[in-house]
Amino acid sequence: MQVKLLPTPEQASALEATLRACNRAATHASQVAFAKHLKDRNGLQKEVYTELKATFGLSAQPVVRTVKKVVDAYATLKANLQAGNLGPPTSKRHRRAVGTPIAFRPQAAQPFDDRCLSWQYDARTVSVWTVDGRMKGIRFACSPDQLKTLVQYRKGESDLVQRGRKWFLIATCDIPDPEVYEPADWIGVDRGIVNLATTSDGTNHQGRRLSRYRRWQARKRAELQARQTRSATRRLARRAQKERRHATHVNHRISKEIVSVAQRTGRGIAVEQLGGIRERVRLRGDQRRTLSSWPFHQLGQHLAYKARKAGVPFLEVDAAYTSQRCPRCGHTERANRPDRDHFRCRRCGLAGPADVVAGVNVRDRARSAWAFVTMPVPHPA
Template sequence: MWSVKLVVQVKLLPSPEQATALAATLHACNAAANRVSARAYEHKVFSRARLQKLRYAELKAAGLSAQPALHVIRKTADAYTTLHALIGDGLLGPEGSKRRRKATSKPIAFRPDAAHPFDDRCLSWRYDARTVSIWTTAGRLQGICFTGKPSHLKTLAEHRKGETDLVLRDGTWFLYATCEIAEAEQYEPADWIGVDRGIENLATTSDGDNHQGQALKRYRRAQARRRAGLQAKKAAGSRSAARRLAKRKQRETRHATGENHKISKQIVADAQRTGRGIAVERLDGIRDRVRLKRHQRATLSSWPFHQLGSFLHYKARRAGVPFLEVDAHYTSQTCPSPWCGHVSRKNRPTRGQFSCVACGLAGLADDIAAVNVRQRARTAWAFVTMPDPDPKPSGRDRGDAPPARQPAAMGSATRRDHRASKLGRSRPRR
């Protein structure tokens, strides 16, 4: 049985004495992580096992208990694993670039109040009393109250599994708990909803729904103006402008996350109600491929398009809605007519309009792209669910009747994605 991992946030309500102990614990754990990070960087030792062998005794001598010491080591090793993965994927630039040199020229450092993980040995929950018991450097604290949304508290009580992060944000304490929820049984889709994600229109479906709206456009323009004003003041040396910029960034991030949640929730609900699946474009490397005008670059970088796809994916898995990613190439340049299918840049006379030069079909470019995504999902799903050839002899040489071909099992998600990724790349006609 597959499961979906969610992170549930609850707010802690510690007393002043408890808050002081929690802050001292974060400072001690992050200071220890900085020492481990410095030694790891110095000796080029980054694996959990080797770091534990080298630094565990020192952390114990510094006053940390066994499990917190192990969490400090794992936290440091995971940070270096993430850094090396970013370098390997080229996300920090080529070798010798300024950004990459900055990331690799010194040990990874942790803020004094950075989040720290706790497992069930260090943190226990009492859901009925809504309190937690947590290890600190001053001893174990009992009866710290917590609160949250009713739906979050229900999910927490029924599905919590794994580690919990202690987080201090803007003077408020939170616990981020990991929950594992079993996927709903996936049904056979009657059809597909194609979803085209874009810069001007965040999401356009093959049903003709456009998830953007003038209000959101106005919000993004207003935030850009305010951000530009604060950046100018920051460049002039204003510290208050720097603080306001940081708070504004957090506010914009929360707003974008909320909008993506609303959009993905509505699309998944429509698909579940009509018995259809959801198909989106695979946008890997989109920032490196697309050519944008200057005023569009900030929009591409400021809005989390990948987050929208992630929300669609996990919400679909929870609801049992089939989900596919298809090739994104030429979806807005391909004529969706089954009698045409012409592919050409000339089919896009403007950014927002589509007009096929071969058959004359016209419409909004985002709507056309969503229809093409839906068509590619139909093809990919038919290929994924087609019966596999029987590798055994049919028995005809022995005079036996050939065995009936059995439909192949759906297979793992990796197998489905691999099959689907081989499909649907349209190429321009010459």
């Protein structure tokens, strides 16, 4: 749960000094961990605890959270290396990741537990430990629904985040998932670039408006990159953040509408498994940036968590040939889809919008998969 802080100038100055001190301490602890091969929390904390308190002005509990942040960063790096997310061992990116200690930005997020940060929900204020002492009465803003969620389910750490001149707290909320109902049927969702999402009901959430917006942003980005000035670099960073927020808003709106339709009609939601699509699909040079930067994977994530929150069944099914298979006769052929927008079966003549046909195939596969999942297992005699 993200809430916006409304600090006074004095409070903002203390928060900024705290972030900088914590991240300087985290960078130093990371260098010690890298040099002495200390990746476990107890070992690293024993090595740097006294030094971080004396040198960087941190209290006991912020030192503990800073060490935990460093250990978690190395655990994440190890997971990414094992998953191949940083390329093969011979790649420059992989060698740089394993050959240098992790460094933390001055404004990187800092976790606080309940000993360092407390919430006053009635007054809508928080009390935060800072290097200038305990800072009380920092106001925060949130909606009534967010406040209700915080009161009922907030648990564990809260991350202090600075974005430009704005301050946020990201609180961890442990919300129990409602029981998933038995679906009466399924809504198949086909994701794409021209059409962000097309359902088996024929509802089309077009991405053309977002495509125009992103092309306009790309032109402005090229103009700013050509200037090669500091102000242009700062404007590029602001534009990139604004573009991501816009795409995220569109994905939230689409996923919310699809989940509400499924919940109202008692159906489940099925999407294609799109993992590894960048490795499977061969594109022209002018298409690669569009595919790499397109937020269709984020749309699937929004659908998954919103469905789980609403108790709507959610499935991912095999994406193979969903755009080439005829849902009526089962004939699968590349020629069934003569162009991007149209489908026409070469055997039975079924015709229609290609994205809707793909959504129907996704729905049919979800029916079969759910029947197999819920099939009772026979007991041995």
